[in-house]
Amino acid sequence: MSPSSRPGLFISFEGIDGAGKSTHIEALAQAFRDAGRVVVLTREPGGTPLAERLRGLALNEAMDPLTEALVMFAARRDHLLLVIEPALARGDVVLCDRFTDATFAYQGGGRGFDIDVLATLERWVQTVPAKAPPALRQPDLTLWFDLAPAIAAERLAGARLPDKFESQPQAFFENVAGGYAARMAADPGRFARIDAALERDAVRAAVVAAVRAKGHLG
Numbered sequence: 629m630s631p632s633s634r635p636g637l638f639i640s641f642e643g644i645d646g647a648g649k650s651t652h653i654e655a656l657a658q659a660f661r662d663a664g665r666v667v668v669l670t671r672e673p674g675g676t677p678l679a680e681r682l683r684g685l686a687l688n689e690a691m692d693p694l695t696e697a698l699v700m701f702a703a704r705r706d707h708l709l710l711v712i713e714p715a716l717a718r719g720d721v722v723l724c725d726r727f728t729d730a731t732f733a734y735q736g737g738g739r740g741f742d743i744d745v746l747a748t749l750e751r752w753v754q755t756v757p758a759k760a761p762p763a764l765r766q767p768d769l770t771l772w773f774d775l776a777p778a779i780a781a782e783r784l785a786g787a788r789l790p791d792k793f794e795s796q797p798q799a800f801f802e803n804v805a806g807g808y809a810a811r812m813a814a815d816p817g818r819f820a821r822i823d824a825a826l827e828r829d830a831v832r833a834a835v836v837a838a839v840r841a842k843g844h845l846g
């Protein structure tokens with residue numbers, strides 16, 4: 629099968645800040661390239677000029693939880709229509725640093741915002757005409773980098789200047805982690821939990837093993 633006739637593949641990377649997503653996304657991209665796949669590396673909020681501008685607002689401006697959720701989903705809609713759907717239609721592999729599980733974890737778990745409202749927004753934003761019949765777009769696989777907030781905080785200390793979310797107290801991230809656990813419990817077949825407390829090489833191996841276990845990467 630030629631690369632272009634393969635179906636697209638959508639993998640999201642999730643976890644609290646400092647869990648190691650950015651460290652490992654490029655290694656997985658290279659593994660797919662080595663397997664002959666075209667890879668689109670992208671992130672949320674962001675991934676398009678408009679969504680990157682919305683990211684700047686979301687990460688730096690104070691706003692109420694509904695406004696924050698709407699900004700995240702507005703960025704997501706633009707990103708989905710302009711980048712993710714076209715890439716999947718071409719048969720590319722899309723590796724996305726965060727997607728909707730982050731909204732359920734941060735705005736739902738962290739901020740305590742209404743999960744039912746988030747589920748309604750999810751349905752509006754991710755029902756895409758490219759699917760026939762139009763259906764909800766979700767990642768084919770979500771890699772959840774699970775790490776205790778205290779370890780994530782240690783790793784982040786001194787690594788970079790904290791943004792609005794990264795400067796939240798540890799209790800916030802306990803709630804975010806609870807949000808991720810709830811999402812995984814609701815759709816276990818889509819998720820692979822990665823023990824992000826392991827050292828780097830072991831995490832990299834666990835990521836590749838999880839992708840292989842789902843039937844990707846040969």
Ligand SMILES: Nc1ncnc2c1ncn2[C@@H]1O[C@H](COP(=O)(O)OP(=O)(O)O)[C@@H](O)[C@H]1O
Nearest residue numbers: 645646647648649650651783787826827828831
């Ligand atoms: N397995 C690991 N063990 C120790 N430190 C790690 C590990 N993975 C990543 N790091 C370091 O932890 C910090 C946060 O990692 P990063 O990939 O930026 O997390 P995220 O993208 O999930 O916020 C970085 O300084 C990174 O070098």
Ligand SMILES: Cc1cn([C@H]2C[C@H](O)[C@@H](COP(=O)(O)OP(=O)(O)O)O2)c(=O)[nH]c1=O
Nearest residue numbers: 645672673700726727730731734735793794
């Ligand atoms: C996608 C998304 C991210 N976020 C937050 C989580 C992160 O703290 C922040 C940006 O994510 P991230 O790109 O992981 O930050 P960094 O580049 O600093 O590693 O946005 C939400 O609160 N809701 C969302 O829906």
